[in-house]
Each structure stands twice: as structure tokens, then as C-alpha cells.
Amino acid sequence: MSDTSFDVIIIGSGPGGYVTAIRAAQLGFKTAIVEKTHLGGICLNWGCIPTKALLRSAEIYHYLQHADAYGLKADNVRFDPAAVVKRSRGVSKRLADGVGFLMKKNKVSVIWGAATLDAPGKITVAASKTEAPKGTLGPGSYQAKHIIVATGARPRVLPGLEPDGKLVWTYFEAMVPEKMPKSLLVVGSGAIGIEFASFYRTMGADVTVVEVLPQILPVEDAEIAAFARKQLEKQGLKIFTGAKVTKLDKKADSVTATIDDGKGGTQTLTVDRVISAVGVVGNVENLGLEKVGVKIERGIVVTDGLGKTNVPGVYAIGDVAGPPMLAHKAEHEGVICVEAIKGLHPHPLDKSKIPGCTYCSPQVASVGLTEAAAKEKKIDVRVGKFPFAGNGKAIALGEDQGMIKVIFDKKTGQLLGAHMVGAEVTELIQGYVVAMNLETTEEELMHTVFPHPTLSEMMKEAVLDAYGRVLNM
Known part of the structure; x- marks a missing residue:
């Protein structure tokens, strides 16, 4: 040739x-x-x-700000954008x-x-x-x-939300800000939108998220998404679901957004920058x-x-x-x-066996059917859950807010889906992915010995819970 x-x-x-x-x-x-x-x-x-490098910087900054919780002292903590x-x-x-x-x-x-x-x-x-x-x-x-x-x-571009590289960003501009905005509007709450919302909130920005669908992280299990929303709101994020941005008025160094709340009302919000994260x-x-x-x-x-x-x-x-x-x-x-x-x-x-991961804080990870999707398919299911608050390693890490949820076919024991929210769950989900590819049933998972103390123990506990055998809850 x-x-x-x-x-x-x-x-x-x-x-x-x-x-x-x-x-x-x-x-x-x-x-x-x-x-x-x-x-x-x-x-x-x-x-x-x-983006994971940015989120890692935000994570370390967060820990430094809360060093007292670990018996440590870190004074005058700041960052260089x-x-x-x-x-x-x-x-x-x-x-x-x-x-x-x-x-x-x-x-x-x-x-x-x-x-x-x-x-x-x-x-x-x-x-x-x-x-x-x-x-x-x-x-x-x-x-x-x-x-x-x-x-x-x-990035997908919607009429009226066209990025201009200065005031209205896509993920390209959001990754290389010349300075950290003091206020930010994120349009869209999929993985990209929530990751940037999490990053900028941790770095001190006043962040608002607007999502047109009824829940944030729309592809995730509703219970997991609701848990993630609660934790994000505790961190100071303002979240509007079932809402949409209908207009952007650009000023010299700010943007005023008109938001339709989906309930017949509207409000305006002025921010330094807007991130359009409405898909790709x-x-x-x-x-x-x-x-x-x-x-x-x-x-x-x-x-x-x-x-x-x-x-x-x-x-x-x-x-x-x-x-x-x-x-x-x-x-x-x-x-x-x-x-x-x-x-x-x-x-x-x-x-159906491709995992999805969102690296916000707390992290979200999933594979397979959500509980709602399984029920839409008329599958009789067993659902198991286990909270981070019941896991020794999570408590020792200071990361006791989270949950693991598993969904089984009640008739066959087939693992249909697994959904997680909490620290390091993006590193845990592969265990369930392997199990699903091996066509593992609840019996094999119950007989598997998980190391202690690890976050992974919660994966077995969630399975045990689905079958009325949970040990640490």
C-alpha cells in the first residue's frame, strides 16, 4: 500500500x-x-x-474550608483562578x-x-x-x-440562548474563565450543567440552575435525583425545575434572564455569566x-x-x-x-449496561433501569437501599450523606439497575456493571465478601435490603 x-x-x-x-x-x-x-x-x-481537574481543585478547596471538621487548621484559605x-x-x-x-x-x-x-x-x-x-x-x-x-x-444551541463566548458560555468558555464570576445562571441540569454548577458554587459563586423538566439530572432515578438536589441546595445552589429561560438581555458585563417558572409566573435574574448546558x-x-x-x-x-x-x-x-x-x-x-x-x-x-457518572458534589452514578422504567415495563421488582450514614468508612471520611439503590426482578433475581449518590460513587458503579454483564443474581452478590471498612460494603447491604436481610440498618 x-x-x-x-x-x-x-x-x-x-x-x-x-x-x-x-x-x-x-x-x-x-x-x-x-x-x-x-x-x-x-x-x-x-x-x-x-472538568474533572477543575472539580478536583474545588473538592480540595472545600476540604480546606472545612478543615476544622477533621481536627485540622487551615487559615486564610483562598484560590488563584x-x-x-x-x-x-x-x-x-x-x-x-x-x-x-x-x-x-x-x-x-x-x-x-x-x-x-x-x-x-x-x-x-x-x-x-x-x-x-x-x-x-x-x-x-x-x-x-x-x-x-x-x-x-x-454543544446544542437553543434560539435566544446563543453563546457569545463572553457573557453566555458553553462548556468551552466555562472551563477557562479569566476571572471567577460572582453570580452564574446554568441553563440545563444534565451532567454538564450540574458539574459546572457544583464547581462554581464551591468556588464561591452564587449559582442558579434552571431545568425545563420536572427533575434535575433527568436520566437518573427520581429518588437519587431528589437526594442530589437536596444536598446541592444545602450547599447554596438555587434550583428551578419545570421552568425555562425565555429571554436574555445582555448588558456590558452582565445578563438579565427572564425565567418562566412553569406555574404561570415569571421572574428576572441578573447574573455575571450564563452557561448554556442544554445538551449536545x-x-x-x-x-x-x-x-x-x-x-x-x-x-x-x-x-x-x-x-x-x-x-x-x-x-x-x-x-x-x-x-x-x-x-x-x-x-x-x-x-x-x-x-x-x-x-x-x-x-x-x-x-442497557452502559454506566453514567456525574462528578458533582455529591457524585451520582447509575447503570440499567430506574425504578420507574422497570415498573413501566410491567416488571415486578424488589428494591433495596442503603444509606451512607450506616457505613463506617463513609462516617470516618466525613461523607455520611448518600445512598445506594438497587432494583431486582422479583421473579428471577436479575439485577436490573443500580443507582448511587454520594462520595466516590463513580468509582463504585463498575462493580454493579460487572455483575450485570455476568448476569449475576442476588444470590451471587449476597455470597460475595466485600472488604471492611470500605464504601463498597454498602453495595452488598443494598442487595441484602432488597431481600429483607440488611445487617447494618
Whole structure:
């Protein structure tokens, strides 16, 4: 093959794209990946990773402010906004550089520029506005038997809430503030909105959240979302649900929002900045997908569960292939896609077993059916719960506010869903994810020995509670 001909070309180098490229190379494919802005995509550069770095700074700041609760003294505690942002950007750069190393290690060619499909098996790459890193291939025509679209997503824009980069932010601007706003309005209470609301509130801003649906964190179990809301409001967040922002009046350095409370009333709120966090949309435009006949429905590339589109040789993974729009879903989807291309017959992606995590304080994590969803399916369920207040490790950590909830099929003992709110639950949820993938029933979980003292003990206690056998409550 020439330098312009490959077995597999992936368009987009986010978590889905670069992981797919590595797996393709492992399987013996001559592989290239196309990127126009930054290796690692949104997740490593402007999403998952830098936000967690910001939230870690906020967490430590919170602990320092409450050092007395641990028998410690920390006087004159303050923060440097520029240094907080600098650390976050440094974390992102380290990981983005790591992606470049992984591409070299696995002999994946990097083509720098913006790709469009000319026909199945053929793409044209135009020059990027971003300077190409050393060692990358440039603009031109390239061929591959298999082309995988992994172009990710961008913030959704609603009429009247258009971001301007100064007064009305998306998550891009919210991650690199020149100064910390004293007041902030967050529109939308999904994971992105609540994480930023939590961060800025911890750093001292007066934060208001407006959500059009009846509960915050709309995809989460209602009981867990209600618990999280109560804790967030205790921290000083002001939350409006069943409400919407109908108008933004911009001043020189502030914004006045008109809020419809959903009950026939309206109110105005003046804040320094607004964050629009009303979801994301897949980047399906300007790729030539329509030109080659790829089927797109409601802004999403239609695939078969193994990444195949309706056009032979063209595939899609990650956010452009539909929800849940999560990095770990994109990674797994990409591995499945390229293994199917190789003929390894992987199992199609089971979206019911993809965990979701929100890194606010308290953290929220879940997998599988909510209690309401299980009942909508007419499933007779057993529900178990266990509070952090009953766990020794949580009390010792000073983190006794939280809950774990599990949902079982009463007839079969199948674990249908697990939902958590509290400290470090994003690190705990994988235990239930593994259990669900192994088709574990309550019996295996009850017979599993969990180490003491750990937060993980609550996972077993919640199971025991579902069957009337809870020990520490």
C-alpha cells in the first residue's frame, strides 16, 4: 500500500476514534486517523478530563474550608483562578500528548486536516486551521476499504440562548474563565450543567440552575435525583425545575434572564455569566455523509449495533451514532466495530449496561433501569437501599450523606439497575456493571465478601435490603 492507502481510516481522534485506531492496529490493519484540531478530541481537551481537574481543585478547596471538621487548621484559605485553570489545561495537555505517543507506538498514521467522504472508500482531507503536529500527514486524497466516522459532538444551541463566548458560555468558555464570576445562571441540569454548577458554587459563586423538566439530572432515578438536589441546595445552589429561560438581555458585563417558572409566573435574574448546558448534538455536517447516501435520522447516523451504516464500508461510532453520548460508550463501540470488520463476531453493544457518572458534589452514578422504567415495563421488582450514614468508612471520611439503590426482578433475581449518590460513587458503579454483564443474581452478590471498612460494603447491604436481610440498618 502507498502512504495514501489504508485498510481502516478513522475520522476523529476522540476517545472513540483513537481507541478504535489502536484496536485496528492490534488486529493487523494498516490504520490512519484524521484530526483537524487536537488529538484526544473534546473529551481529553475540553470535556471529561479538564472538568474533572477543575472539580478536583474545588473538592480540595472545600476540604480546606472545612478543615476544622477533621481536627485540622487551615487559615486564610483562598484560590488563584488562573492557577486552577492552568492545572486543568496541563492535565489535558499531558493526556493529549499521550494520545500522540500511543499513535506512534501502534504505528497509526495521523492525517492532519478536515475530512470529507467523496465515495465509499475515498476521502479528501483539507488543510486545518490548526497547526499540524510534527510527523503527521497532510491534506490530500486517501483511500481505505473501511472508513469509520467518529467525529463526536458539540454543544446544542437553543434560539435566544446563543453563546457569545463572553457573557453566555458553553462548556468551552466555562472551563477557562479569566476571572471567577460572582453570580452564574446554568441553563440545563444534565451532567454538564450540574458539574459546572457544583464547581462554581464551591468556588464561591452564587449559582442558579434552571431545568425545563420536572427533575434535575433527568436520566437518573427520581429518588437519587431528589437526594442530589437536596444536598446541592444545602450547599447554596438555587434550583428551578419545570421552568425555562425565555429571554436574555445582555448588558456590558452582565445578563438579565427572564425565567418562566412553569406555574404561570415569571421572574428576572441578573447574573455575571450564563452557561448554556442544554445538551449536545452530533457532528454529522460537512462530512459528505449525505453525498454517499449514509442514512441520518434526527441528527444521528443510523447504525446496526456493530457500527455499520447502510453504506458498505462506512461506519459510525460514538456521539454521531447516538446516545448515550459518553466517552466510554464510544470506546467500546469502536472496539466492537473494528472487531466485527476483522470477522471476530463481537456481541453488539448493549446500551442497557452502559454506566453514567456525574462528578458533582455529591457524585451520582447509575447503570440499567430506574425504578420507574422497570415498573413501566410491567416488571415486578424488589428494591433495596442503603444509606451512607450506616457505613463506617463513609462516617470516618466525613461523607455520611448518600445512598445506594438497587432494583431486582422479583421473579428471577436479575439485577436490573443500580443507582448511587454520594462520595466516590463513580468509582463504585463498575462493580454493579460487572455483575450485570455476568448476569449475576442476588444470590451471587449476597455470597460475595466485600472488604471492611470500605464504601463498597454498602453495595452488598443494598442487595441484602432488597431481600429483607440488611445487617447494618
